[in-house]
Amino acid sequence: MSNHDAYFDALSICDRLQPILGQVATSEVHLIAYLSCLLALYRGRAVGNWGYKFAVTKEGYPYSPDVQAAVDTLLHQGVLVADADSFLMVTRSGTEELALLRSLGAFRERDEYINGACGSTLALPTGTIRDAVAHAPDVRGALRMGQTRLLLTQSGQNLLYDQFAALSQAVGIDVADLMVPAVVWLIYLLEASADGPAPTHAPAHAGEA
Amino acid sequence: MRIAQDQYVPAADAAFGALGAQALRNTLAVVRALYRHVEPELITGSLVVVHRVSDGSGGSSLYKLSPSPECFSGVEMLATVYDASARAGAAAIEVLPSGKLDLHLEWESVDLVDLSMEAIVYVYDGEGERFFIGGKEKAVYDPSSGVHASVFAIPTFRTLEAALEAYKIRFVSTSQCPILAGVWTNGTRLILRNKPEEAMRQSLTHYLKAVIPTTEVRPEQVVDESHPVDINVTWLFTTRLALIEIKWVGDALTKEGNLLPYRDARAREGAKQLAEYLDANASQAPTHETIGYLVVIDARRRGLQLGIEQLPISDAMWYADREIEYEPAYHTFRPDFAEPVRMFAEPALSACKPG
Numbered sequence: 001m002s003n004h005d006a007y008f009d010a011l012s013i014c015d016r017l018q019p020i021l022g023q024v025a026t027s028e029v030h031l032i033a034y035l036s037c038l039l040a041l042y043r044g045r046a047v048g049n050w051g052y053k054f055a056v057t058k059e060g061y062p063y064s065p066d067v068q069a070a071v072d073t074l075l076h077q078g079v080l081v082a083d084a085d086s087f088l089m090v091t092r093s094g095t096e097e098l099a100l101l102r103s104l105g106a107f108r109e110r111d112e113y114i115n116g117a118c119g120s121t122l123a124l125p126t127g128t129i130r131d132a133v134a135h136a137p138d139v140r141g142a143l144r145m146g147q148t149r150l151l152l153t154q155s156g157q158n159l160l161y162d163q164f165a166a167l168s169q170a171v172g173i174d175v176a177d178l179m180v181p182a183v184v185w186l187i188y189l190l191e192a193s194a195d196g197p198a199p200t201h202a203p204a205h206a207g208e209a
Numbered sequence: 210m211r212i213a214q215d216q217y218v219p220a221a222d223a224a225f226g227a228l229g230a231q232a233l234r235n236t237l238a239v240v241r242a243l244y245r246h247v248e249p250e251l252i253t254g255s256l257v258v259v260h261r262v263s264d265g266s267g268g269s270s271l272y273k274l275s276p277s278p279e280c281f282s283g284v285e286m287l288a289t290v291y292d293a294s295a296r297a298g299a300a301a302i303e304v305l306p307s308g309k310l311d312l313h314l315e316w317e318s319v320d321l322v323d324l325s326m327e328a329i330v331y332v333y334d335g336e337g338e339r340f341f342i343g344g345k346e347k348a349v350y351d352p353s354s355g356v357h358a359s360v361f362a363i364p365t366f367r368t369l370e371a372a373l374e375a376y377k378i379r380f381v382s383t384s385q386c387p388i389l390a391g392v393w394t395n396g397t398r399l400i401l402r403n404k405p406e407e408a409m410r411q412s413l414t415h416y417l418k419a420v421i422p423t424t425e426v427r428p429e430q431v432v433d434e435s436h437p438v439d440i441n442v443t444w445l446f447t448t449r450l451a452l453i454e455i456k457w458v459g460d461a462l463t464k465e466g467n468l469l470p471y472r473d474a475r476a477r478e479g480a481k482q483l484a485e486y487l488d489a490n491a492s493q494a495p496t497h498e499t500i501g502y503l504v505v506i507d508a509r510r511r512g513l514q515l516g517i518e519q520l521p522i523s524d525a526m527w528y529a530d531r532e533i534e535y536e537p538a539y540h541t542f543r544p545d546f547a548e549p550v551r552m553f554a555e556p557a558l559s560a561c562k563p564g
Contacts, residue, residue: 020238023367025423027445059425061445068446085367086447122237123218125363127422128352170213175222177230183218187350191212 005051006066008107009033009114010074011098015090016118021126023087026071027061028126030054031133034062035117036110037152038136039178042164042185043113047152050110054151056142060134062151116178123183132186135193137163163188217340217347221329224343225262232304232329233342236260237361239284239304240331244362246288252296255334260304261327274301274319278311287312322346333359353419356387366420369442369451373504373550376416381506381552388412389554394462397518397560399525401461401508409455409506410439417442438486450499452490454483458533459508459554468515476505476533480549484539487546503549505533510556521564525556 013032017024037050052066071088074080079094090098101107120129133139137159142149152160163185171181213219221233240258259274281287287310291300301313321330325341332339338359340347349360357363366372380386384398389412392405402408414428417440424444429437440453456479461469483501490499510520511527532551539546 020241021365025367025445027423030446057445059443059445061425063446086444087367119234122234122241124350124352124360125365125419125422127365127419128363130422131352166210170210171219171222176227177222177234179230179234180219180222184212184216187212187216190350190352 003052003066003070005107005110006033006064006070007073008101009036009110010067010070011079011090011094011101012107012111012114013118014074014080014088015095015098016115017121018090020118020121023083023085023089025087026068029071029088030061030063030067031126031130032114032117032121033064033067034151035120035129035133035182036113038160039113039116039182040110041152041157041160042167042178042181043173047157055148056139056151058148060139060143061130062133062139113178116180116182119177119179120182120186123179124186128190129186131193132189135189136160212350215348216350217342220340220342220345220347225329228262229329229342232260232262235304235308236329236331239302239310240359241361242284243288243291243302244359246285247291247296249333249338249358249362251293252333253335254296254298254300255332256296257299257301257321258304258331259301259324260329261306262329263306274303274311274316275313278303278313280305281310281312284310364420365422367423369417369421369500369502370547372417372420373502375420376413377550377552380412380416381554383555386412386416388415396557398508398554398556399460399510399513399517399520399560400468401457401459403461403463405457405461406439406455409457413453413455413504414440438483448497450490450494450497451502452483452486452499453502453504454479454486455504455506457506457508459506460510460513462515466515468513472509473533476503476549476551477535479503479505480535480537480539480546484543484546487543491545500545500547502547505549505551507533507551507553519560519562520556522561523564525561529553529555 010029013029014024017028017032034054037047037054040050041047052064054062054064057063071080075082078091079097080088081091082088102111138151138156141156141159142151167181167185171184175181218233221229225232236258279290287302290312295314298315299318301316303311303313305311321332321341322344324330326344330341332341338349340349351360353360353363364375366375380389384390384393388408392401392408394400394402410428414426418426424442427441429439438452439455442451442453456476458471458473458475463469480503483503487499487501507528509528511524512520535549540548
């Protein structure tokens with residue numbers, strides 16, 4: 001049985017991204033789920049309450065096994081469909097199910113974080129968001145180690161707290177739309193990264209994905 | 210703090226709170242949707258998109274920007290009316306509380322700073338794009354450093370084929386990419402510099418990284434012992450992989466000052482190389498679905514000699530529509546070999562004379 005938080009998040013993210021991007025890639029669901037979790041951290045919520053964990057892949061991409069399992073479940077149930085290129089779309093039954101889940105209220109707070117994270121794709125291309133996240137202190141530190149490893153460990157959170165403290169002074173914590181701190185932080189990461197590229201692993205053999 | 214003060218996203222919230230953020234979201238959605246139908250580079254006049262910050266009551270236009278705006282229920286229909294003539298003039302789109310759009314053509318100019326005291330105002334003109342919010346001009350962060358006319362029109366492609374086709378049309382044909390512009394000896398775009406391969410690889414790598422965000426794009430990946438493939442594209446969280454081999458044909462200026470011509474044989478050599486890479490990759494990564502793409506940057510000119518600054522246009526464009534024939538034609542019998550993509554790089558108009 002898939003994680004119910006990841007199940008809601010995957011469905012809500014696809015629903016919110018679809019009108020913005022047209023088609024949603026699974027990798028984008030993982031990316032936005034991670035950004036949503038960071039927004040919860042920004043609001044002072046404990047990462048442990050998010051409901052599932054993230055790791056960084058060797059390509060520098062945030063990934064959650066629970067989100068992946070949720071996407072697979074949603075596809076299996078016909079709530080999402082995938083086209084020939086594996087891009088996701090929410091079906092009518094998915095829209096109805098999501099409306100029901102949202103009406104329950106249990107996911108209202110996390111949906112606010114998801115809405116803020118998805119809103120950042122209105123202001124920045126997803127490729128740019130991905131580049132920015134690769135320079136997040138948590139992700140950057142993991143890449144330097146040259147490993148696939150968990151994100152948002154205690155040391156990872158500590159690195160983020162400093163940035164979020166400055167961010168909250170600039171835009172406030174109780175800002176009405178979390179798209180605001182999301183976009184400001186992403187631009188900050190991009191400008192800071194202009195001083196040097198994010199660390200990557202040594203180029204893999206062409207066959208290693 | 211500086212970003213929060215300079216950028217438009219926090220300004221919408223700072224000036225108008227939740228209603229401002231929602232108005233901004235609606236404005237961005239309209240701008241992005243419009244640019245899916247209209248390339249901003251084709252807007253030679255000016256475009257203003259205005260969204261009054263309100264509680265949503267009332268459905269009619271609140272700004273008498275012109276006597277008789279045309280009202281649309283969506284961007285798609287509006288874009289059909291926003292034609293070349295309209296794009297050369299001053300146009301304004303008002304996003305109504307109902308979600309409908311009023312298109313004002315040849316509207317009377319108003320003070321945008323004043324307008325922004327109660328509205329989100331987006332402007333695109335010869336000076337680029339920006340917002341006016343709460344009485345202040347606000348910047349738009351551009352991750353492409355000016356390569357794309359609007360950050361809201363940076364293409365995102367879902368397939369490599371679509372990305373390569375767009376790259377061919379937008380960047381190679383007239384050497385729009387700043388990196389590609391540097392592969393020529395001068396502005397005539399008749400003769401290539403010595404060894405332009407690295408710049409071509411860098412240009413395409415940079416482009417693909419920006420426009421296919423669901424992939425990992427790496428230049429010069431080792432496939433076998435002989436030679437690295439130019440670009441490796443991996444689709445994240447899938448087993449899909451693309452190997453791109455880039456070849457150029459045309460005339461390059463050697464270090465010794467001679468003209469080195471490369472023609473069809475070089476492209477065919479590239480096809481053979483790519484086939485060998487695919488064979489090597491199949492044994493190294495058998496679980497991956499790998500497709501090989503041969504990209505040929507075509508800078509061929511007819512009758513070119515050293516010292517020539519102009520060619521008859523018929524000679525300069527002689528190869529524009531002349532496809533290269535491949536033998537063997539791997540793409541016709543290998544399912545892992547895509548049809549080669551030839552990208553003709555046009556000479557500058559100044560390098561062409563009648564004839």
